[in-house]
Amino acid sequence: MSIGMDNESTPRKRKLIEVALPTEAISRASKADKDRKVGTIKNIHKWFAPMPTPAWRALLFAAVVDDPGDEEKRAELLEVIEDLVPKTGTAPSAEALKRAKAVLAEQEQELPIVLDPFCGGGSTLVEAQRLGFPTVASDLNPVPALVTRVETQLVPAVLGRPPVSGDDGALEGTAVDPMAGLLADIRHYAKRVEENVRAKVGHLYESVEGGKVVAWLWARTVPCTDPACGVAMPLYSSPWLSKQEGRKAWLIPVVENGKVRFQIGKGSTANPPSGPKRSGVRGKFSCLACGSEVNEAYIRQSGMTGEMGAQILAVAVDNASGRDFIAESEGSRAAVIDPPEEVPELEFANNSKQFSTALYGLRRHADIYTSRQLHMLGAFADEVAEVSEWVKRDGGDGDQAVVIASVLAVCVGKMAMANSSQARWRLRSGPSKAEPAFGRQALPMLWDFAETNPFGDSVGAWSVQVGSLTQGLFSLPRDAAVGKVFQADARTAGSLVEPASSLIATDPPYFAQIPYADLSDYFYVWLRRAARPVHPDLFGTMATPKAAELVANPYRHGGPEKARKYFIDGFTETFSSLKQASRADLPVIVIYAHRQEETKDGELTSSAWDALLEAMLAAGVSVVGTWPLHATNSTRQIGQGANSLASYVAMICRPRPTNAGALDRRGFLQALRRELPERIKPLQQSSIPANDLGQAAIGPGMEIFSRYTRVTEPDGSPMRVRTALSLITKALDEILSEYEEDFDTDTRWCIKWFEDHQWETADYGKAEQMAHRYNTSVPGLVHAGVVTAGGGKAALIKPADLPAKYDPTTDDRLTVWEVAMHLSRLIEGKGPGTGIDAAGELLARVRTRSEIDEDTVKGLAYLLHNICENRGWTESQRWFNNLVSSWPDLQTAARAAEKRGVRVEADQLF
Structure with missing residues (x-):
């Protein structure tokens, strides 16, 4: 506090x-x-x-x-x-x-x-x-x-309004939940929208044998650089389709008649074929047919000249046994569907750092969708644009017509997020799944992507988006x-x-970090089509306003x-x-x-x-x-450490x-x-x-x-x-430097040595000379358990290298430094006898020693963090930041240990 x-x-x-x-x-x-x-x-x-x-x-x-x-x-x-x-x-x-x-x-x-x-x-x-x-x-x-x-x-x-759709259960529910009527109407009209869209474009989503389609998995393709080969090279990041235990699956490329097709490997192997032999360099792939390599410059050129294509790698399905994968069927129509006449012609921002698709010839918003997705999203947007009139014809008033139509328009925006070539196929310990766009605040170029099933019951489906949205509405105050x-x-x-x-x-807005308006166009092109009838004040322009944006x-x-x-x-x-x-x-x-x-x-x-x-x-x-x-x-893209x-x-x-x-x-x-x-x-x-x-x-x-x-x-x-x-x-x-006045002489020597050398070894004579200045000695520091010395060299002992068995109650030369390092060792440790509870036990024992004030231990952590930050010592900086951040939990664990009574024998400790 x-x-x-x-x-x-x-x-x-x-x-x-x-x-x-x-x-x-x-x-x-x-x-x-x-x-x-x-x-x-x-x-x-x-x-x-x-x-x-x-x-x-x-x-x-x-x-x-x-x-x-x-x-x-x-x-x-x-x-x-x-x-x-x-x-x-x-x-x-x-x-x-x-x-x-x-x-x-x-x-x-x-x-x-x-x-x-x-x-x-x-x-x-x-x-x-x-x-x-x-x-x-x-x-x-x-x-x-x-x-x-x-x-x-x-x-x-x-x-508190009764539902327009006449759902008797929802009508009764409004007495308990004022939002029940609205939620019932949203579900009713959402189902009606889906039925109409299915009638328009359902034929484009052919069924497959083997299960209910979750997603079609695609890869971009470019022509092989060898004219004698001429194969359309599929560019995909990994051959893995699933790493779920018991259901592992991967791609097996087969080259036949100048084309690459894929079979599905299944089993427990940990070493499937390596696929297109992608190197660690971005955009560098080798041809599956002849081994010729292409680099990113070539891929960009292929995109700019209209030679980049796309190919289905596999189809993810759900069946009675779980998530499975089947090969693309011969003659699948998905890859040859013509785009609709009306598509989002708006071009991406001239900002390749966060909008890199244009570098590969994908300049327009329409270019990041398959033709089938363009048909489908347009159909959903057009149907939602009619919803307000449906509601009025069914007896709803103006407020009800606008809110139901608006909610479903927002759902169209959610659909776009999960139904473009920005959707990744995510491998995880459970069933693999599609991951919607905006894993970060950008629209990057993806080599492979997942086209989800809008009429299914997994990620990207209309029913799933509606369900997620209504759960969000349910969290609003009543x-x-x-x-x-x-x-x-x-x-x-x-x-x-x-x-x-x-x-x-x-x-x-955060200065220049997030191009909000440019990113919002991704949604705007669909929201405008769906919501303009009920929000003409918001959607009068072809794109989001940018000239006056405060970024x-x-x-x-x-x-x-x-x-x-x-x-x-x-x-x-x-x-x-x-x-x-x-x-x-x-x-x-x-x-x-x-x-x-x-x-x-x-x-x-x-x-x-x-x-x-x-x-x-x-x-x-x-x-x-x-x-x-x-x-x-806990899942932010920046590493946890x-x-x-x-x-x-x-x-x-x-x-x-x-x-x-x-x-x-x-x-x-x-x-x-x-x-x-x-x-x-x-x-x-x-x-x-x-x-x-x-x-x-x-x-x-x-x-x-x-x-x-x-x-x-x-x-x-x-x-x-x-x-x-x-x-x-x-x-x-x-x-923070003034803290040093509160530390014992051994700790003050350790701070100065740390500033100069961190954990590196240095000349023993220099260590001894510094020790005289602080009225201590190197042998005394070795005895204190904070320094190692020998062969004319001396060094501070890293927390991870300190002895696992340590009891501050019997330490005859207890220092603030030693306590802080042992606490850090226990907090950072992963094995038995480490963690917050073990650190709390140690802190409880430190409290029995009057010569150590625990606030000075925390003060030392602040000081050391500051030294590390100024010198760019990232790992050590993280240790001391974690020690400070854990302090409230550490104190709670120490109080619990005190209530239990600190009776553990020293040879059993930590």
Whole structure:
């Protein structure tokens, strides 16, 4: 739990979010929300980098509730927040919600409108409505505007209504669940849509013997470079079709009559044929017929000249025994279907980093679909476009017609995600399956892909998409007031509400990291066809608006610097507008998720942070605090051991006082040294991960910087935001270095040696010379169990190399360093006698020794992490970050060990 940010000189009443948050509970719930696959608003429609709903629920509550100024009452409010964010990541219980709403009702003013000008997937507004706030949302992009409109405007308008479709069971169910009637209607009209589409294009999906089709597995082809061969070379990444135990299957290529066809190998072999002998170099394959090689340049040329084709490799089916694979039938029609007349002609963005298909001749959106998929998706979109009229003819009113048609239009977007050549065939321990597009925020070139069955019952099927979407709708609140959602430029979003009426809470675009509008076109081309009849205000253009999008895309704005200036100018206008809409007693919540990175000159910086903060300051907005919230799911594409920032950072902002003065560089440094240590202590006490401490320090550091209208350099020029961030980082380094005063002499020697050599061996004489400086000796350090020496060399002992049997209660030369290293060994260990429980047992024994303060052990981990980060020692950095991150669990395990009584004999320990 993090507590801090008090400022008694401030006359206004502070909100709880400016003083305390149960960050551990919020982060735990947010991680669980990210890991949930069903029953969340993420199931409604894809959006990019969505903010977890538990985090918004907590932040919105804490932004409105006054801090009581009393520790006991504050603790009660923090308990309310903890109840609002169950560790499972689900919605809070009715009792927890009732208690939270009662606290909100006790505030001096009525609840504000929650305004989000970058509504995205709608998580901000959904959670605001769950807490009882009125909501207004906007987004320049029609795709998130439609999704959020469905969630917060259209669905609440029909809650409690009986079904149009006349489902008696649903009619009775509305007394228990106000959404029962709507869900029944969605299922009814979805089934009707599927029946009509099947009548139009069902003949294109021929049945096969051997089971119900799950997917047709395709590979791109290019002509062999040898004219004498002339084989169409299939390009596929792996011969494996399934690695499921007992059901392994793989491709066996057969070359006959100048063609490659495939048989299916099955059994327990671990070494199937290697397929096209793809090398480790991307795009380098060899011909299955003659062995000639092709490289990526040749494949691109083949695509550009129209010589790239596609071939079915195998068909995945489900039968009575499970998932199976059969060879492509001779004369299959799938590969020779002509495309329909109406296809998405829109071209992909000129951004090969995230849209690489155009490099291979696939320039249009239509080019990433098979002809059969184009027929099918067009048929679904056209049928859904008729749904609103069906509903009205069946007796439904305008609200019901719009919401049912809108939900099914969103489902068409979901269908496109699983029904293009961006769908991968994923091998796993269970049955292999198709994986929809956007495993990352890009549209890459795939050599092989899965064409799913829209009339089946697996991934990509209409019925499955409808089921997933309705599960997402089921997670919405049942007593929400009808919100308002507009398509609007964020620069003018403040005009959507009355001045000084709103709580501004938003998760804005991440600088240049995600090309939201360009990616959204993937969905837009189908949503426009399906939803334009009921949302003409959203789908009046041929593509998503891009010129006014507040993203720093270099390819759109003529280079990085111009893109940066565009971003800053746009957000300066945005924050100026939002400041007018913000209620005077409330802070503004802005979420960002970037950590600082090292430049070529060794300086830690971040273009994203610099630009956003510069825009805030230019708009007269001060940052008064930051809260790092961990919310990365366990399946993120970055490796689990990576030292990437796994947090969102919630910036708490206030308008800068009109009477703010100026300060020079020396005064700013003095203020940092004076105020920052007291702000950092609560964050460390909360066991904030070491990776995030630097990010968290930005809040109090920027509060100091932004409370002045101007901070000047010695030459009179204004200090840049980038410079201020660098000085804040250096001040944090100084604070962490001051820990050394609390350490024993052996530990201080270890820190200095680690800084110079990490785990490498070095000259014994140098080690002894340094030992004299710290009033210790190398033999003493060897006796302490932290150093190994011999042959004129000395080195620190890595945690993994420490002895497995260790008891701190009998250690006659116990050091903070040794305790920290053994804790790290146990936390990182995988074998018997390791893990959190074993580490907790050790910590419980350390507590019996008065000469060791466990807070200094955690402080050492912070310090060592900082050293590793500055020197780029990734593996060691991860160890110490994990030690800090595990501290709350470690303390819980230690208390459990103390309750049991620490009676294990030393030769049985750890």
